[in-house]
Amino acid sequence: QKEVEQDPGPLSVPEGAIVSLNCTYSNSAFQYFMWYRQYSRKGPELLMYTYSSGNKEDGRFTAQVDKSSKYISLFIRDSQPSDSATYLCAMSPYSGAGSYQLTFGKGTKLSVIP
Amino acid sequence: DADVTQTPRNRITKTGKRIMLECSQTKGHDRMYWYRQDPGLGLRLIYYSFDVKDINKGEISDGYSVSRQAQAKFSLSLESAIPNQTALYFCATSDGQGEETQYFGPGTRLLVL
Numbered sequence: 001q002k003e004v005e006q007d008p009g010p011l012s013v014p015e016g017a018i019v020s021l022n023c024t025y026s027n028s029a030f031q032y033f034m035w036y037r038q039y040s041r042k043g044p045e046l047l048m049y050t051y052s053s054g055n056k057e058d059g060r061f062t063a064q065v066d067k068s069s070k071y072i073s074l075f076i077r078d079s080q081p082s083d084s085a086t087y088l089c090a091m092s093p094y095s096g097a098g099s100y101q102l103t104f105g106k107g108t109k110l111s112v113i114p
Numbered sequence: 115d116a117d118v119t120q121t122p123r124n125r126i127t128k129t130g131k132r133i134m135l136e137c138s139q140t141k142g143h144d145r146m147y148w149y150r151q152d153p154g155l156g157l158r159l160i161y162y163s164f165d166v167k168d169i170n171k172g173e174i175s176d177g178y179s180v181s182r183q184a185q186a187k188f189s190l191s192l193e194s195a196i197p198n199q200t201a202l203y204f205c206a207t208s209d210g211q212g213e214e215t216q217y218f219g220p221g222t223r224l225l226v227l
Contacts, residue, residue, distance in 0.1 A: 041221070042220060042221070043118075043206075043219050043221050044204070044218045045218065046215055046216075049215060088156070088157070090216075104156050104157045105156065106155070107156060
C-alpha cells in the first residue's frame with residue numbers, strides 16, 4: 001500500500017458544482033496536511049494547510065482531516081472554470097529537529113466546464 | 115518578482131550530455147529541494163539541502179548531483195543525460211518550521227533525445 005493514495009481522475013464538473021477531492025494515507029505519524037493547486041505548465045502552489053484533525057475554511061475552499069479514518073478532503077463550492085487544475089494533497093509528520101519529509105499524492109486533474 | 119525562480123524553463127539535450135538546472139530564491143529559506151514530476155508518478159524527491167553545508171539524497175538521486183552555492187542558490191546537474199530523465203523538474207524551498215510548507219518554482223521542462 002502506498003503511503004498516500006489519491007484518485008488521479010480526471011474529474012469533470014459543470015460550473016457551479018460542489019467538488020470533492022480526497023486522499024487516504026497509511027502513516028499515522030502525519031500531522032500536517034496540505035493541498036496544492038497546480039495549473040498546467042506551472043509549479044504547485046499552496047492552497048490550504050491544516051494541522052491534525054478538523055476543518056478549515058478559506059472562501060470557497062474547505063479542507064477536512066479525519067485522522068481516525070486517515071482520510072483528508074478538499075471541497076470547492078461554486079466551482080469556477082478558473083479552478084481547473086491538478087490538485088495535489090501533501091502531508092508531513094510532526095516537524096521535529098531534522099524533519100523534512102513532505103509526502104505527495106499523485107494529484108487529481110479537475111476540469112470545470114462553463 | 116517570483117520568490118523561487120528556475121532557469122532554463124525549457125531545455126532539449128542529447129543523450130550523454132551534461133546539463134545543469136539552476137534555482138534561486140528570495141524567500142530567505144534555509145531548506146531547498148529538487149523534485150521531478152512524471153505523469154502517473156507524481157512528485158519525487160531527488161535531493162534536498164537544509165543549509166549550505168548540508169546535502170542529502172532523496173528518493174531518486176541516481177544519475178543526478180547537486181550544488182548549494184549559497185543560501186539562495188541550489189543547482190541540479192545531470193552528469194550524463196539519458197532519455198528516461200525526460201521530465202518536469204521543480205525546485206522548492208521551505209523555512210523548516212512547523213508544517214514544512216514548501217514553495218515551488220515554475221519548473222524546468224527537460225527533454226533528453
